Amino acid sequence: MAELRTEEFQVNMGPHHPSTHGVCRLVLTMDGEKVVAVEPVIGYLHRAIEKICENRTYPQCSPMMDRFEYVTAMSSDYVYALAVEKLAQLEVPERAEYLRVIMLELNRIASHLIFWGVTAMDIGAYTPFLYGLREREDIIDLFEMTCGQRLTYNYIRIGGVSRDIPKEFEPKCRAFIKKLRGKFSDYEGLLNENPIWLARTKGIGVLTPETAISYGASGPVLRASGIDYDLRRDDPYSIYDKFDFAIPTQKTGDCYDRFIQRLDEMKESLKIIEQALDGLPEGEIKAKVKPKFKPPEGEVYSRIESARGEMGAYVRSDGTTKPVRVKLRGSSYNHLALVPEICTDVLIADLVAIFATLDIIMPEVDR
Amino acid sequence: MGLIDHIRNLLKGLGIAGKHLGRHAITIQYPEERMEMPERSRGIVVLLSDKETGELNCTACELCMRACPTAAIKIVTHRDENKKKHLDVFEVDNGLCCFCGLCEEACNFSALKMATKYEFSTLGADELVWDVNKLQEVGRDVDYVDTRKKKKPKPEPKADAKPTAPKPEKTDAKPKPEQPATVSEPVNPAGSSTEEKVNEEPLPEEQERKEEKKEGGPTDGSV
Amino acid sequence: MSCTVIAFGELHGIFAWLHELPVSIGLPDSVQAVVMYAALGVTVFSVLSLFALFLVWWERKIAAHIQQRFGPMRVGWHGWYQTVMDALKLLQKEDIRIETRDKVVFFWAPVVCFVAAFLAYVVMPFGKGLIVADLNIGILYIMAVTTFTVIALLMAGWGSNNKYALLGGMRSAAQVVSYEIPMVVSLLTIIIYVGSLSMVDIVESQSGWFFNWFIFRVPFGPIAFVTYIIAAIAEANRTPFDIPEAEQELVAGYNIEYSGMKFAMFFLAEFVNMFTVSAIAATVFLGGWNGPFLPSWVWFMGKTLTVVLLLMLVRWTYPRLRVDQLMEFAWKFLVPVTFANLILAGVLKYLGYWE
Numbered sequence: 001m002a003e004l005r006t007e008e009f010q011v012n013m014g015p016h017h018p019s020t021h022g023v024c025r026l027v028l029t030m031d032g033e034k035v036v037a038v039e040p041v042i043g044y045l046h047r048a049i050e051k052i053c054e055n056r057t058y059p060q061c062s063p064m065m066d067r068f069e070y071v072t073a074m075s076s077d078y079v080y081a082l083a084v085e086k087l088a089q090l091e092v093p094e095r096a097e098y099l100r101v102i103m104l105e106l107n108r109i110a111s112h113l114i115f116w117g118v119t120a121m122d123i124g125a126y127t128p129f130l131y132g133l134r135e136r137e138d139i140i141d142l143f144e145m146t147c148g149q150r151l152t153y154n155y156i157r158i159g160g161v162s163r164d165i166p167k168e169f170e171p172k173c174r175a176f177i178k179k180l181r182g183k184f185s186d187y188e189g190l191l192n193e194n195p196i197w198l199a200r201t202k203g204i205g206v207l208t209p210e211t212a213i214s215y216g217a218s219g220p221v222l223r224a225s226g227i228d229y230d231l232r233r234d235d236p237y238s239i240y241d242k243f244d245f246a247i248p249t250q251k252t253g254d255c256y257d258r259f260i261q262r263l264d265e266m267k268e269s270l271k272i273i274e275q276a277l278d279g280l281p282e283g284e285i286k287a288k289v290k291p292k293f294k295p296p297e298g299e300v301y302s303r304i305e306s307a308r309g310e311m312g313a314y315v316r317s318d319g320t321t322k323p324v325r326v327k328l329r330g331s332s333y334n335h336l337a338l339v340p341e342i343c344t345d346v347l348i349a350d351l352v353a354i355f356a357t358l359d360i361i362m363p364e365v366d367r
Numbered sequence: 368m369g370l371i372d373h374i375r376n377l378l379k380g381l382g383i384a385g386k387h388l389g390r391h392a393i394t395i396q397y398p399e400e401r402m403e404m405p406e407r408s409r410g411i412v413v414l415l416s417d418k419e420t421g422e423l424n425c426t427a428c429e430l431c432m433r434a435c436p437t438a439a440i441k442i443v444t445h446r447d448e449n450k451k452k453h454l455d456v457f458e459v460d461n462g463l464c465c466f467c468g469l470c471e472e473a474c475n476f477s478a479l480k481m482a483t484k485y486e487f488s489t490l491g492a493d494e495l496v497w498d499v500n501k502l503q504e505v506g507r508d509v510d511y512v513d514t515r516k517k518k519k520p521k522p523e524p525k526a527d528a529k530p531t532a533p534k535p536e537k538t539d540a541k542p543k544p545e546q547p548a549t550v551s552e553p554v555n556p557a558g559s560s561t562e563e564k565v566n567e568e569p570l571p572e573e574q575e576r577k578e579e580k581k582e583g584g585p586t587d588g589s590v
Numbered sequence: 591m592s593c594t595v596i597a598f599g600e601l602h603g604i605f606a607w608l609h610e611l612p613v614s615i616g617l618p619d620s621v622q623a624v625v626m627y628a629a630l631g632v633t634v635f636s637v638l639s640l641f642a643l644f645l646v647w648w649e650r651k652i653a654a655h656i657q658q659r660f661g662p663m664r665v666g667w668h669g670w671y672q673t674v675m676d677a678l679k680l681l682q683k684e685d686i687r688i689e690t691r692d693k694v695v696f697f698w699a700p701v702v703c704f705v706a707a708f709l710a711y712v713v714m715p716f717g718k719g720l721i722v723a724d725l726n727i728g729i730l731y732i733m734a735v736t737t738f739t740v741i742a743l744l745m746a747g748w749g750s751n752n753k754y755a756l757l758g759g760m761r762s763a764a765q766v767v768s769y770e771i772p773m774v775v776s777l778l779t780i781i782i783y784v785g786s787l788s789m790v791d792i793v794e795s796q797s798g799w800f801f802n803w804f805i806f807r808v809p810f811g812p813i814a815f816v817t818y819i820i821a822a823i824a825e826a827n828r829t830p831f832d833i834p835e836a837e838q839e840l841v842a843g844y845n846i847e848y849s850g851m852k853f854a855m856f857f858l859a860e861f862v863n864m865f866t867v868s869a870i871a872a873t874v875f876l877g878g879w880n881g882p883f884l885p886s887w888v889w890f891m892g893k894t895l896t897v898v899l900l901l902m903l904v905r906w907t908y909p910r911l912r913v914d915q916l917m918e919f920a921w922k923f924l925v926p927v928t929f930a931n932l933i934l935a936g937v938l939k940y941l942g943y944w945e
Contacts, residue, residue: 011753019838033757033913060436063467122838124829124910127384130657134393141405147468148409148481154467162472163407189383195373196830196909348757349912352838377908384656384907393658 008036015044019122019352022362024336026351033347038340045366053326058084058158058293061326066152068328069364071114074100074107074143075306077156080326082237083302083313084158088295093284096160097239102173102276103143103155104238104304105269109180110139111307112262112269115359119259120191122356123200128190135183138176145169158293160286170277177270187263201256205342205354208253215341216334219309221358224261225253231305243275258357294321308332308359330364404483409468412440412459413482413506414499418513423503424478427454431470431479439463440470457499462492475514482509605720608633630722634711638862643673645861645898652902677858683850688751691847695749699742700848700855706738707859710866715789717879717887728789729781732870733774736825739863740766743827743834743844746856750847758843761913762834765824768920769831773821775928776814779935780804780874793878803877809938810931815875817928822867823901824920827860830908831916838910868897 014025023044029037049068053061062077069076078100085092117132140150146165147155155162191197207217212225222229230247232240248264250257299316309331316325335358343351395402404410415424427444443456471481484505489495497505608629612622647662647670654661662669687696713728715721725731740763747759781787783804784795796802805811824831835843845856872878872893881889911919 009753018841033761056436059469060434063436063465063469066467120909124832124836124838125908126653126829127387127657127906130659134658137393144408145405146407148405148407149466149468152466154469162468166407186383189379190907191380191909193372193376194380194908195376196911199915200909200912347912347914348839349833349836349910380907381903384903387658388652388655388903390655390658392655392660394660396660396663 006031013351014041019355020362021118021356021360024360024362024365026339026355028348028351030348035343035346035348035351038343038351040336040339042336042362042365045362047363047367049367050326050328053323055322057321058295058323059289061323062157063152063154065328066154067363068367069306069308069311069330069361070151071361072107072111072307073151073153074103074156075304075311076328077153078104078238079302079304079306079311079313079328080315081156081158082304083300083315084295086300086302087298087315087317088158088293090159090287090289092160092287094239094281095164095283096285096287098276098280099161099165099285100156101238101240101243102165102273102280103146103153103161105272105276106139106142106173108269108307109266110136112266113139115262115307116187116259119353119356119359122352123197125191125197128187131183131186131190135180138179142169142173142176145172157286157289159289160284162286164285170280173273173277177274180266180270184263184267192260192263198256200349200353201259201357202254203252204255204350205346205357206252206254207258207338207342211338211341212253215338217309217338218331218334219305219307220261220265221258221309221331221335221338223247224250224258226251231303231310235303237302237304240272242279243272245269245272245275255353255357258359262359292321294319299325303329306331308361308364309335311364328367330361330367332358332360332362332364336360336365404485406483408483408485409466409471409481410483410485411461411481411487411505412464412470412502413480413484413509414457414502415478415480415506415509415511416503423454423499424476424515425454425457426476426478427452428476430473430475434469434473436467436469437463437465439465454499457502458496459502460496461487462495477511477513477515480506480509480511482506484509604633605630605722627722634722635708638708638711638865639858641865642858642861643677645865646673646676646857647671648898649861649902649905652899653906656903656906677854680854681851685850685852686847688847690751692749692751695745696847697749699746699749700852700859702745703739703742703859704855706735706742707862707866709735709738710870713789714866714869715793715873715878715890717885717890720879720887721790724788724790727787729777729787729792729870729874732789732866733770733777736863736866737766737770739825739859742859746844746848750844752847754840754842755844755846758834758836758840758846761840762827762844764913765827765831765833765916765920768917769821769824769924772817772920772924772928773825775925775932776818776821777870777874779810779814779928779932780808782932782935782939783808789873789878792874793880796877797880799882802880803875805875808935810935811875813927813931814935815871817924817931818871818875819897819900820924821920822871823904824916826864826867826901828864828901829905830911832905832910833913833916836910864898864901865894868901869894871897 008029008031011028011030012025013028014020015023017026020026025041025044027039027041028035029039047067049064053064056064061080065076065080066073084090113132113136115132117129120126120128120132143153143155144150146169147153147162149155207221207225209225209227211217212222212227217225218229226249228247228249231237232245233247245268248261248268250261295317297317297319299314301312301314303310303312305311310329311331312329314325314327314329315323318324338358339351339355339360343354346354416422417424427442429442429444432438432440432442439460439462441456441458441460442454444452445455446452466481468481470479474480482505487495609626611629612625617625650672651661651668662672665672665675710732712722713725713731715724743762743766744759747755747757747762750756780792784792786792786795796804796807801807803811805815823829827834833839833843835845840846845853848856869890872890876893876897877889878893879886879890881892884892
């Protein structure tokens with residue numbers, strides 16, 4: 001039988017495509033259903049946040065950070081605040097640190113809930129998406145009650161937090177923790193053991209530890225590949241060293257592991273929030289910051305463990321009220337670089353699953 | 368895992384979906400029902416009026432304009448013969464506003480608040496620019512805690528205030544225990560007197576440029 | 591045609607009247623049959639079109655309630671005629687036709703899809719006496735015409751001149767052809783038992799209480815039912831086998847370039863297909879119109895809608911299979927199982943197990 005002549009063809013997946021979260025364009029070279037090569041094209045969501053910051057005073061940069069990574073805006077607020085605090089050597093009151101940790105971990109859970117739902121939806125199960133957002137809504141309500149916004153919080157400021165938590169925050173937060181713990185059985189029952197889900201995720205998009213390290217992967221993606229590395233423990237910032245929590249890791253680094261990794265991390269975050277609520281001290285919530293805030297000359301890099309991985313902020317000051325340079329590091333950028341590496345010779349459906357489980361958020365890539 | 372396990376797990380998923388089928392919806396039907404916004408919710412910027420006289424609390428100090436990171440607030444003032452500042456124009460461009468709340472925190476006179484209102488959609492972008500009358504009118508029914516220092520013996524600023532009420536200590540600039548009751552003097556706690564002159568009639572963009580020139584330049588090396 | 595009243599609310603009088611209509615108004619013999627089938631066709635077609643609209647609404651409601659939402663609530667009580675308004679809206683929409691399309695194929699694809707979806711109802715026994723034509727090859731006919739859909743989807747995929755659409759069309763061809771086999775073989779097990787291909791015969795041999803339904807009555811019934819349902823979901827292109835239009839992969843698959851009423855035709859045909867496969871399941875496995883007290887068509891509808899509900903639950907719960915896994919599942923699991931089942935049925939029949 002004569003060899004059938006086949007031809008590769010190119011498909012533009014995005015910038016408007018249901019499964020490229022945000023506006024990412026993937027140029028796929030395909031051989032029938034098989035993806036031969038992927039080339040991500042970025043820049044569709046570029047808002048020049050770093051440049052805008054150079055024209056704003058230090059406190060004015062804070063709302064910009066909310067837009068840097070809007071799914072976990074608390075983290076991006078915090079990483080900037082941490083950098084400026086390092087620069088100005090501000091002492092942050094203890095209560096503020098506790099509040100920050102509570103908010104950061106709540107935000108991590110919110111982000112992972114979105115991940116859980118969106119991944120399920122990308123693999124075809126629609127209902128989990130709504131369930132994930134349902135629980136996230138409670139977290140958002142807690143945030144709104146505290147800082148007044150549901151997405152761009154602008155809560156964590158230079159020197160502390162913008163407002164103290166209201167009285168009803170603590171009972172509501174504890175009720176939420178209890179509720180979410182009860183929901184995990186639903187989550188696990190819907191997908192974790194579902195044979196279709198296993199077939200779609202097990203052994204798909206395996207990310208070896210070596211590749212992960214060489215591409216600078218971090219966060220849940222790295223830990224799903226079996227590398228036990230978490231900045232909250234290995235380079236403790238804030239007051240994370242006071243809490244007792246485990247760093248879950250997985251073994252193989254396939255889509256299923258990355259999926260389970262986030263579920264495990266949510267449970268650990270709940271523990272941290274509980275401990276923080278228990279140990280919440282009284283006191284000030286914000287260090288004294290002069291109205292014309294001028295950190296001394298110098299440069300600093302701060303890094304934290306956001307929901308997606310290592311998030312960093314580099315701030316250089318020349319002693320005026322405005323930063324000379326702000327550079328943000330988003331882990332999604334590194335994870336997007338992984339896509340061409342691990343998406344060769346997969347089917348288009350696998351590509352969607354891999355893209356979803358890497359949990360790439362385009363604003364973090366483009367900034 | 369055997370076939371039996373697979374079937375059991377598939378049925379478990381169906382069971383969870385079926386379980387939710389009988390539950391009540393958690394969403395609400397928006398225009399008929401509305402969510403109760405929390406007290407602190409940051410919605411539209413409104414101008415507050417004095418509870419007794421009904422006049423604007425605003426003293427035209429321009430602190431909010433300077434705090435705004437997106438130059439959404441435009442203030443034009445003039446001085447009368449007593450060197451007292453008067454408000455000519457106060458406009459908020461809701462299309463530019465990023466709802467960060469920095470203006471509310473910068474305000475020391477309970478003149479401006481981000482109310483819990485959130486419906487301001489219009490058919491045109493220019494209608495999103497609200498002038499002082501509109502801002503005042505929208506803010507008429509907004510409850511607030513008056514933190515201004517009055518001639519009255521004790522305004523009890525925050526002791527009995529609701530926990531959710533905006534507290535003055537969050538504004539980094541809280542430097543005015545010696546603040547005169549009547550605003551006979553132009554108030555600019557953050558700036559020096561030179562700055563006042565510079566910002567006589569500042570458009571937002573203009574002012575930004577000026578500030579940049581003044582502070583961002585390498586000449587101003589004093590820390 | 592004689593008719594005796596069985597229970598209050600039976601509708602077969604209408605069908606009988608329609609059957610006799612050309613004769614009673616004195617039309618010449620040569621056109622009697624044409625007029626009769628036209629009248630019946632129009633009746634069934636309009637009822638089913640409206641019913642498909644209802645199914646769309648129902649699916650949206652079911653999905654919403656699984657997800658703890660309301661779903662459509664605006665027009666009418668709980669939005670009951672929302673889909674009618676949607677259809678009207680789609681009718682008014684511009685029919686966007688891309689320049690590079692294959693004009694003939696692009697135009698005819700939705701038509702073929704829509705017509706093929708309704709063809710099966712010629713032999714569908716909606717109730718006692720409620721059947722357009724009781725063909726003696728009824729179920730074979732259904733199997734034959736439901737496969738028409740795949741031609742339409744391939745036409746849509748090719749005619750659109752779009753890579754996503756083409757992928758969707760190719761996927762649907764592969765899928766429908768593969769799942770046709772287990773579907774037919776599942777039904778064959780029952781046909782072996784009944785000894786007739788006529789839908790009416792199949793239903794009538796299940797008369798009596800529910801233990802006479804084939805799903806309970808014969809040892810291979812439950813397995814045949816499950817394999818049929820799995821194959822039927824694939825036939826109807828629904829999750830977990832909705833790869834031809836997999837939203838997250840192919841955006842909308844074969845109907846990506848269609849808009850307006852052409853899209854609505856694809857959309858309605860999908861729901862009609864879902865109803866078809868459920869109706870076959872109800873007829874062949876669940877006793878069709880048989881049931882006590884209530885009119886026969888109510889039983890038929892009730893059973894069909896129960897199967898539809900099951901399909902909806904499945905759709906909104908499970909993730910989607912990958913294209914190669916889908917084929918593997920069909921050829922490596924479903925086909926062997928159904929054939930083993932068929933052999934079992936044949937052996938039992940030969941041994942005279944149930945006579």
